[in-house]
Amino acid sequence: MRMTVLSSLRSAGGLLRALRQRVEQLNALLERQRRSYAQMEAFSANVAHELRAPLATLVSSTELTLREPGLPPAAAERLGDQLEELRGMQGMIGDLLFLSRAYGGAKARRERVESLAALARDVAEYHDAALEDAGLSLRIDGDAAGDFDAALLKRALSNLVGNATRYATPGSAMRVGIEGPRSGIVRLWVSNDGPAIPSAQLPRLFDRYYRAAPSRADRGDDHLGLGLSIVDAIARMHGGVPFARSDAHETRIGFTLTGGQPVRAYTARRSTALTATGAVPGLASSAPSSPASSPASSSPPSPPSLPPKPPP
Numbered sequence: 131m132r133m134t135v136l137s138s139l140r141s142a143g144g145l146l147r148a149l150r151q152r153v154e155q156l157n158a159l160l161e162r163q164r165r166s167y168a169q170m171e172a173f174s175a176n177v178a179h180e181l182r183a184p185l186a187t188l189v190s191s192t193e194l195t196l197r198e199p200g201l202p203p204a205a206a207e208r209l210g211d212q213l214e215e216l217r218g219m220q221g222m223i224g225d226l227l228f229l230s231r232a233y234g235g236a237k238a239r240r241e242r243v244e245s246l247a248a249l250a251r252d253v254a255e256y257h258d259a260a261l262e263d264a265g266l267s268l269r270i271d272g273d274a275a276g277d278f279d280a281a282l283l284k285r286a287l288s289n290l291v292g293n294a295t296r297y298a299t300p301g302s303a304m305r306v307g308i309e310g311p312r313s314g315i316v317r318l319w320v321s322n323d324g325p326a327i328p329s330a331q332l333p334r335l336f337d338r339y340y341r342a343a344p345s346r347a348d349r350g351d352d353h354l355g356l357g358l359s360i361v362d363a364i365a366r367m368h369g370g371v372p373f374a375r376s377d378a379h380e381t382r383i384g385f386t387l388t389g390g391q392p393v394r395a396y397t398a399r400r401s402t403a404l405t406a407t408g409a410v411p412g413l414a415s416s417a418p419s420s421p422a423s424s425p426a427s428s429s430p431p432s433p434p435s436l437p438p439k440p441p442p
Contacts, residue, residue, distance in 0.1 A: 178226040185223065189216045225356045229338070232363035238279035240389065246318065247273040249280060250306045253287045257295060265301045272308035274316045276390040278368060283318075283387075286364040289357040290320040290383055297381070298322035307382075311390030315370070319384025327376035335383065336362035336372050361385055 192213045196206060243249060250270045254261075261268055268291075287306070294304050302323040309317040327335070334340050339355040362372045365385035372385040 172230075178223045178230070181219075181223055182227075185216060185220050189213065189220065192216065222356065225360060229356070229359060229363055232367055236367060238282055238364070238367040240277040241280065242275075243278045243280050243283070244275050245273055246275070246278075246283070246308050246316070249283060250287055250308070250318075253284055253291055254306070256288060257291050260292070260295050261304075264295055264298065266295060266298055267303045268306065269303060270306045270308070274308050274311055274390045274392065276311065276314075276316065276387070278387060278389060279364075282364045282367065286361045286385065287318065287320070289361050293357055293383065294320045294322035294324075294381070297324040299324050307384070311392060314388055314390055316387045316390035317373075317384060318387065319373075319382050321380050321382040323379070324381060326378050327374070327381060329376075332374045332376060335374050358383070 192209055195201070196209050196213070201209075247270050254268050254270065257268075291304070291306070298304055299322075305321045307317070307319045307321065309319075336358045337355075338359045340358075358372070361383075362385070365372045365387070369388035370386035372383075374381075374383045376382070
């Protein structure tokens with residue numbers, strides 16, 4: 131009996147040593163992965179930082195050349211194409227630097243936002259031309275207030291609206307939803323009708339440079355796949371997380387925020403039909419105005435809050 135107990139203890143001790151060894155190996159593996167990711171993040175940030183100055187020089191010199199008198203039309207066209215590509219590279223580098231800071235631990239600068247619906251209206255007005263070209267309607271449902279970084283939220287919502295506009299079925303309706311807050315958590319999302327995203331691909335939508343289903347990639351989209359990564363970063367800077375769901379009826383992509391407070395519900399609609407001249411009617415509140423939802427109470431969109439519009 132004594133020998134049996136001793137044998138059992140020796141076996142249990144050996145099992146614990148083996149388990150401890152496995153745990154140490156796993157911890158070492160995770161640490162190597164963490165260091166590797168940190169090195170890649172630092173390399174990406176350093177490369178982007180070093181490219182900013184020469185790109186700025188190329189952009190400014192190209193702009194000056196385009197202003198020179200007597201420039202042949204063919205040369206002006208080539209330089210215009212070159213300038214567009216250079217500005218696109220500038221935008222990509224700015225996005226990479228932002229992601230590097232965000233994942234490096236940067237937090238959102240909190241300030242009082244009285245109406246997320248008013249903020250969403252600013253973003254919708256910025257996308258008016260793209261919505262009109264696609265024959266899309268837009269509706270803003272719900273509202274909330276709280277302490278958020280308004281500029282970052284405009285950027286995230288702009289990325290979501292732009293993404294939905296590219297993949298929405300022409301002539302369909304899009305929605306910006308604002309839900310909550312529940313226990314201080316607010317949910318913001320943008321939905322559209324269009325090609326469904328396979329469920330296996332949904333968790334990867336917020337990865338850098340990731341492209342979803344071919345049916346969506348075949349839309350002639352020349353974006354680099356950083357837009358939803360920025361949404362993910364902005365959500366995490368606010369203590370939230372991104373989310374996505376998609377089926378044959380609707381694709382909904384959004385994120386959560388902490389620090390929300392309730393306000394009066396708001397609904398804004400855009401007519402689903404174009405006018406005779408092809409213009410999309412402006413947003414109109416379907417509920418009585420309040421200081422939080424009145425268009426007059428919302429400030430005009432701030433230029434740094436949204437990506438620059440492409441040159442004509």
